[in-house]
Amino acid sequence: xxSILEPAKRIPVFGTYDVVVCxxxxxxxxxxxxxxxxxxxxxxIEQGGALxxxxxxxEVPSFCPFGKGKRxxxxxxxxxxxERLKKAGGLGVTADAIPWVVKDPEKLKVIYDEMVSESxxxxxxxxxxxxxIKQKDKISYVLIENKSGRQAVAAKIFIDATGDAxxxxxxxCAFSKGDKRGIMQAASxxxxxxxxxxxxxYKFSRAIDARGGAKEWWASLVKKGKLAKIDKxxxxxxxxxxxxxxxxxxxxxxxxxxxxxxxxDLTRVMVSGRKLAQSFVEYGRKHIPGMKNAKxxxxxxxxxxxxxxxxxxxYELTLDDYxxxxxxxxxxxxxxxxxxxxxxxxxxxxxxxxxxxxxxxxLKKGQTYGISFRSLLPQGVSNLLVxxxxxxxDRMMNGSVRVMPACFATGQAAGTAAALSAGEKTxxxxxxxxxxxxxxxxxxxxxx
Numbered sequence: 001x002x003s004i005l006e007p008a009k010r011i012p013v014f015g016t017y018d019v020v021v022c023x024x025x026x027x028x029x030x031x032x033x034x035x036x037x038x039x040x041x042x043x044x045i046e047q048g049g050a051l052x053x054x055x056x057x058x059e060v061p062s063f064c065p066f067g068k069g070k071r072x073x074x075x076x077x078x079x080x081x082x083e084r085l086k087k088a089g090g091l092g093v094t095a096d097a098i099p100w101v102v103k104d105p106e107k108l109k110v111i112y113d114e115m116v117s118e119s120x121x122x123x124x125x126x127x128x129x130x131x132x133i134k135q136k137d138k139i140s141y142v143l144i145e146n147k148s149g150r151q152a153v154a155a156k157i158f159i160d161a162t163g164d165a166x167x168x169x170x171x172x173c174a175f176s177k178g179d180k181r182g183i184m185q186a187a188s189x190x191x192x193x194x195x196x197x198x199x200x201x202y203k204f205s206r207a208i209d210a211r212g213g214a215k216e217w218w219a220s221l222v223k224k225g226k227l228a229k230i231d232k233x234x235x236x237x238x239x240x241x242x243x244x245x246x247x248x249x250x251x252x253x254x255x256x257x258x259x260x261x262x263x264x265d266l267t268r269v270m271v272s273g274r275k276l277a278q279s280f281v282e283y284g285r286k287h288i289p290g291m292k293n294a295k296x297x298x299x300x301x302x303x304x305x306x307x308x309x310x311x312x313x314x315y316e317l318t319l320d321d322y323x324x325x326x327x328x329x330x331x332x333x334x335x336x337x338x339x340x341x342x343x344x345x346x347x348x349x350x351x352x353x354x355x356x357x358x359x360x361x362x363l364k365k366g367q368t369y370g371i372s373f374r375s376l377l378p379q380g381v382s383n384l385l386v387x388x389x390x391x392x393x394d395r396m397m398n399g400s401v402r403v404m405p406a407c408f409a410t411g412q413a414a415g416t417a418a419a420l421s422a423g424e425k426t427x428x429x430x431x432x433x434x435x436x437x438x439x440x441x442x443x444x445x446x447x448x
Contacts, residue, residue: 019415020155030076045127193248195293198242383428
């Protein structure tokens with residue numbers, strides 16, 4: 001049988017809240033903290049056992065830049081987390097840097113726990129959001145699954161910070177996914193190592209780049225049988241980042257044709273990613289200067305998925321908005337990170353386009369673009385906000401707004417708007433944008 005009919009049954013209601021936030025990455029963390037700080041009874045639901053998403057469970061070694069000028073583009077809750085991590089000695093070797101902040105993922109987990117707890121928001125780990133119950137254009141409940149069974153959670157306002165727009169999709173909201181072919185950016189699996197002599201290793205990696213780039217070097221090793229050949233993948237990355245002396249973080253490898261909303265594909269990313277990492281380290285111990293004593297101490301517990309669903313919102317941010325450093329009357333954040341869209345296949349021209357866009361499309365120093373509040377408002381559901389990677393944007397613009405600092409910013413805006421909407425007994429789309437922007441500025445969020 002291709003399907004079965006599940007018998008109807010009554011399920012318990014876990015609780016009733018003003019605001020429920022689904023997803024505990026940077027967008028969800030900022031959403032929950034902002035919501036609770038603005039007086040809303042808030043619940044944060046996370047599928048894993050720690051907050052932070054790719055920055056902790058996923059082993060991404062650094063934050064993307066919070067801004068490239070003297071004036072930091074992203075402030076508010078995101079920058080607060082960085083400053084608290086610095087005080088805790090968790091910024092590794094980049095203790096005074098804002099661009100590409102290298103971080104200790106274990107200390108960061110504790111910082112996030114503390115910030116959410118101090119805000120007054122409640123937290124529920126090891127819980128998936130598996131569906132919604134709607135009445136007309138509003139969500140009444142999200143359905144959750146965990147060790148306690150299947151339950152429902154009620155709220156006035158919901159925030160989808162899942163990264164994949166899972167709640168929005170379950171509620172029937174329109175979305176886009178991938179490029180024109182429906183193919184998504186390559187996935188990666190990050191890992192952490194010890195025992196690498198940084199100076200020798202970095203000198204070697206620079207020499208590889210000077211000889212024409214690493215892509216051809218990796219391919220030649222696979223062709224010669226010196227690295228394991230793994231279907232639908234490529235070895236990528238020598239530019240690892242030092243977290244602490246002797247400990248490097250690696251944003252490593254490409255796994256192609258993986259849909260982050262498909263469990264089989266996610267499984268393949270994890271299995272292939274671990275093979276790529278082990279094969280590289282085994283080769284490096286024998287052949288790469290500085291890697292004689294290298295060992296992997298952790299691989300990501302989450303796959304590095306760069307894109308899935310992008311909602312169709314009240315406004316779609318575009319590449320043209322980015323290139324023209326455009327701002328809007330309803331800006332709830334500003335940012336200046338480049339267009340970071342990894343190639344979807346191993347095609348050489350696609351890889352070259354990624355490199356060209358990444359290095360050539362940086363805005364001029366001091367320029368920023370605005371993130372419109374309307375890009376957080378999905379079509380068709382009035383009491384839902386979307387924060388993080390899945391906000392309404394075209395594919396190229398998504399390459400900038402998908403990264404962690406921007407996710408903090410859209411999350412803080414979503415959480416603040418949700419709390420204000422709940423308090424005013426209205427929906428986010430009808431909220432006075434001047435009121436929201438004033439509240440964000442009071443919370444040290446940069447909006448212009």
